[in-house]
Amino acid sequence: MIPFTKFENVYFTKDSRGRERFFTQNLTPGLSFFEEDLVRDGGREYRNWEPRRSKLCAGMAKGLSQTGLKRGSTVLYLGASHGYTASFVSDIVGREGVVFCLDFAPRVVRDLVFMCEKKENMAPILGDATDPKSYAYRVLPCDIVFQDVAQKQQAEIFLDNCKHFLKPGGFGILAVKSRSMDITIPPRQLYAKVKEKLEKETTIVDFKVLDPFEKDHCIFVVKKP
Ligand SMILES: C[S@@+](CC[C@H](N)C(=O)[O-])C[C@H]1O[C@@H](n2cnc3c(N)ncnc32)[C@H](O)[C@@H]1O
Known part of the structure; x- marks a missing residue:
């Protein structure tokens, strides 16, 4: 298991064809929540993190230079769904950190509640991200x-939440699904419009298109001045 120097608490291995697999150290050894592989190495247990299921992991696989996530971080996760990516963020921030996991769908928040009973640094919130x-x-x-x-x-939802909750110097990570915003314009053009909006209030520190892991998606990493 090789630690990434640029992503604290994220690890990788390479198979015989040179393909990378991503891992986090399991905060709850013995438990896998999404039937992900658990791998033991050097007396520790790691959970396999799939870039095709997680836009954050896809961003790392596409070569993001930084995310700002580290041990002890306090994270607000908007659109946590069943908690797939949030569960890996929970591993990354560890026991000293906390992940507030918000979603507006009662069905998924119910699943999140069960996960949060096991992963004690995660807190579920039933709420609408448009109303911080x-x-x-x-x-x-x-x-x-x-x-x-x-x-x-x-x-707009992202910037509003950054305004409310992000500390000065904190990092914002925005996964963009172009077809949810406007199906009539090409994704690259739409990403440029989002970039313009983000630049008015933040400093963009990285950007990656997520194809082929997620078609017509991109990810921005920004810093609040
Ligand atoms: C693509 S899924 C998120 C997948 C998740 N991030 C992961 O990687 O495991 C999008 C989620 O956003 C939630 N969502 C959409 N609009 C929302 C809003 N205004 N407030 C809160 N959650 C919202 C949906 O209910 C859905 O669960």
Whole structure:
């Protein structure tokens, strides 16, 4: 298991064809939540993280230079769904960190509640990301705001949450699904529009198109001044 120098607490192996597999050290040894492979190495247990199931992992596989995520980070995760990516973020931030996992679909938040009973640094929130004031009382100031919601106003929702919760100097990570925003314009053109909006309030530190892992998606990493 080889640690990434640029992504704290994320590891990789290479198979005989040179293909990378991604891992985090399992915060809850013995437990896998999505039937992911558990691998033991050097007395530790690691969970296999699939870039085809996670836009954050896809961004790493596409060569992001940084995410800002580290041990002890406080994270607001918007669009946590059943918790696939959030569970790996939980491994990365470890026991000293916390991941506030928000989704507006009661069905998935119910699943999240069961996961959060096992992964004690995760907190489920049933809430609508378009209305940060409605859940502000449940969230601490954050080092990282991560967003993956398939909504037309993805950039505005993200910036509004960064305004409310992100500490100065904190990192925002935005996964963009171009077809949810506007199906009539080519993805590259849409990414340029999102970039323009983000640049007005943040500093963009990285950007990657996520194809072929996620068709017509990209990811931005920004820093709050
Ligand atoms: C593509 S899924 C997220 C997958 C997840 N990030 C992962 O990698 O495991 C998008 C999620 O965003 C949620 N969502 C969409 N709009 C939302 C909103 N306004 N507020 C909260 N959640 C929202 C949906 O219910 C859905 O679960």
